[in-house]
Each structure stands twice: as structure tokens, then as C-alpha cells.
Amino acid sequence: MKKTLLLGMALWTFSMCASAQNVLSLADINIRDPFIYADETTQTYYMYSSVTSKVSSCGGARGGVMVYKSKDLQSWSTPTEVMVLPEDNWITGKIWAPEMHCHKGKYYLFATVNTDLTWKGGLNDGCSYTWRGTQIFRSDSPEGPFEAFDDKMPTTPFDEMALDGTLWVENGKPYMCYCHEWIQTNDGAVKLLPLREDLSGANGPAVRLFCASAAPWV
Secondary structure, eight states, X not given: OHHHHHHHHHHHHHHHHHHHHTEEEGGXXXXXXXXXXXXXXXXXXXXXXEEEEEEOTTSOEEEEEEEEEESSSSEEEOOEXXXXXXXXXXXXXXXXXXXXXXXXXXXXXXXXXXXXXXXXXXXXXXXXXXXXXXXXXXESSTTXXXXXXXXXXXXXXXXXXXXXXXXXXXXXXXXXXXXXXXXXXXXXXXXXXXXXXXXXXXXXOOEEEEEXXXXXXX
16 A cells, blocks of 8 residues: 555656646747737637748758647747648748638638848848748648648748738638838838638739838838
């Protein structure tokens, strides 16, 4: 009986230590541009962050996305990887500011993906900037895995340096709201791009909503 009790206590202690190692406080987490999705079905908060996870066959970094889970926005699980850019993606560079949205029962990850392609900025400042665009990935769960659509291409126009795409639904129609970079145009713009019903691509040309210069304080 004594041996059984001691074994039970040891297993309980091990379990508690293992659980403690899998819980992070806000003070433990240091990430940039997080996005939090509140899932009503599971009463769980999902926090998404970019990560450089693998090396591609050509030697460059392959961007990815990880997620933390919480019930109270205070204690978080250790992160798990929910997406890695495919080896044959249009580009496999770093990811910025991923967002996750639910649309008609499916889950979609909007990610700004950076390339190694450079050009001189529109500011004539002599600096070179890397090209980027927003790509959409899909999953049946907020915990992934998220996969690219068949074309493995950005959803934003290919001739635009674009970033920070987000989902906007109006009158039942989905759109992507995104930023057209100021370093390409001098006067940055926020644009609205109509999407196909399954968010697999654009469903028409983008419309400019406003430019940065429209603000009265500029």
C-alpha cells in the first residue's frame, strides 16, 4: 500500500511539473504583431505569430506560423506550428503579421510573405527594399494545419508591394483589405480587393479606399 501511494504521488508530481512546463504567462511571451482569435465553440483564445522554421532546398529561410492557446488571456500553452510555407510556394521567405479568420465554417490564415527580390524604393532615397505580398492559407481547424491554395501565389496584385491583408465581409461578400506600401508609391494606400467565395483568389480588381495623404494632419 505504501509503495502504491508513493508511486501515485511521484506520478502526480511529474504530471504537475510537465503541465507547468507547458504553461506560459504573458511575461514569458515576446512576439511581434500577434493576432488573437476568440473561438466561441471551444471558448478558447488562439494567438498567432510568425516564425522562421525551416531551410528551403535553395538555402533560404522558410517562414511559418505558430499558435498559442489560452482560456483567460493570461496563461498560454507553449506554441505549436500550424503552417510552414510549402517548398514549392511562390516564395518561402519570412512571414509578417499573420491573421486567422473564420469564414463559412472554414479557417483562413492571411500572411504577409517576403521575398529576396529587391528594388529601389519609390522615395528615391537610394535604399533597396524586399518585395512582399499577402497570401491566404486554409484549414478545417483554427489549430491547422493551414495549406496553400493550388496556385501557391499571393492574393494581392503581383505588381504591388502589399502587406497586412485582413478579411472584411460586407453584405455577405468577402474582401481583403490591405496596404499598398508607401515605399513603392510615396503615398501609401489602403485598398479593398474582392475575393472568391472560398477565398481562393481575387474576384475582381482592387479599389483604393484612401491614401495616407488624405489624413488632415499630413
